[in-house]
Amino acid sequence: MQRTDRADFEQFARARSHELLRAGWLLTGDRHSGEDLAQETLARVFSRWSRVKAADNPTAYARTILTRIYLDSVRRRSSTEVSVADPPHGQVATPDSDLRQVLVAALRELTPLDRAVVVHRYLLDADVATVARELSLTENAVRARASRSLARIRAHLGADFIDLHENSR
Known part of the structure; x- marks a missing residue:
């Protein structure tokens, strides 16, 4: 990847990571799973950056990747895997x-x-x-x-x- 492409991706990632984290959290219902989902999404976007960058709407492309990763993971999830609904102890509550x-x-x-x-x-x-x-x-x-x-x-x-x-x- 060329230096300008890498800089473009880094700028995109900084600008959109909050939105991807929020969408990941809302889809999974869990902060840590949402972070993992957003991270995997950015990794896939990075590996396809030339295609994503050329798309009409790179943000929509990334959201589509995020959603497909989420839906695929739900389909593959083992029946023994249990997500924790309660937040970890010591987490600060907001209003x-x-x-x-x-x-x-x-x-x-x-x-x-x-x-x-x-x-x-x-x-x-x-x-x-x-x-x-x-x-x-x-x-x-x-x-x-x-x-x-x-x-x-x-x-x-x-x-x-x-x-x-x-x-x-």
Whole structure:
């Protein structure tokens, strides 16, 4: 890889690593697994940098890689592997950490593909066409999955939770 290509990749990685970490955490529901997912994504982007750099939207290309790695890992996961839902001891709580934990728990209730649709559509703020392209789905499938997923999240959160947070605004 040429020096300018390496510098371009490093600039891309610095600019997008936070977004990839956030998406990885939201998809996996676990900070450490999300970090591993983002790291593996950046490694694959680096190995394909000339192709990624030439793409119309390198960020979307990276998000697609991230999502495919996630979906592949879910399909391959051993039945003996157990993820830990509780944060490690000594972690500092932020004012909205309880809300985040509740939302992550609600996301865990979704299938991996439905979770990917919700994360891309609402948390990464991608439009329906972009989500469809990134996840190899039709636009109607994205809309249907998003609608059903949001209904499941609302059911998980409960009416009391939704009323409480709407009234606190």
